[in-house]
């Protein structure tokens with residue numbers, strides 16, 4: 001049995017870790033769970049060892065690690081001997097850039113989008129039909145649009161298809177599903193489109209490692 005197990009919830013951030021494991025060519029088991037009424041089933045919540053019952057959770061030998069950003073750092077520090085996915089400290093500017101995207105993927109992009117998603121699911125009637133939700137979304141959309149504008153601008157400055165240039169890094173791996181979440185659900189997008197971001201999503205999904213991760217896990221959104 002491989003020492004690494006990924007607790008994987010369908011249609012979730014877990015794809016980040018499967019994609020990363022594939023990039024690193026590591027052998028791993030997947031414990032796959034479908035959602036029940038939109039949330040993680042009890043077997044994942046109680047079985048993974050994650051105190052919040054969330055996914056992804058990674059087990060590597062005796063270690064249990066949660067939070068996709070922390071799992072990403074752990075896997076890169078332990079197994080990315082050539083420092084391809086998080087650049088070596090000697091390349092400070094690129095290393096900081098990757099770390100900015102790792103944090104921004106959760107603490108900026110998902111945070112702003114989730115506020116809108118939560119408003120959609122919690123606002124009671126008549127707020128949904130009388131336009132109050134629409135008005136609220138409009139007011140909340142500024143942050144999301146600024147965030148995606150930033151990504152569009154950075155992609156415009158890259159000298160390759162990916163955030164840091166010609167090769168995939170942990171920045172792309174962490175950011176990809178955040179953007180899928182925003183664009184697919186139109187969270188704060190207010191009808192706008194971002195051509196460079198859309199092309200980058202296609203380029204991420206065209207990598208062999210991403211395709212292998214989807215095939216192995218059955219991930220779909």
Ligand SMILES: N[C@@H](CCC(=O)N[C@@H](CS)C(=O)NCC(=O)O)C(=O)O
Nearest residue numbers: 012013039040054055056067068069
């Ligand atoms: N910040 C955490 C978020 C973890 C999280 O919220 N995961 C979601 C899936 S994307 C989850 O487990 N949801 C199931 C539930 O809440 O029941 C991370 O980056 O790993």
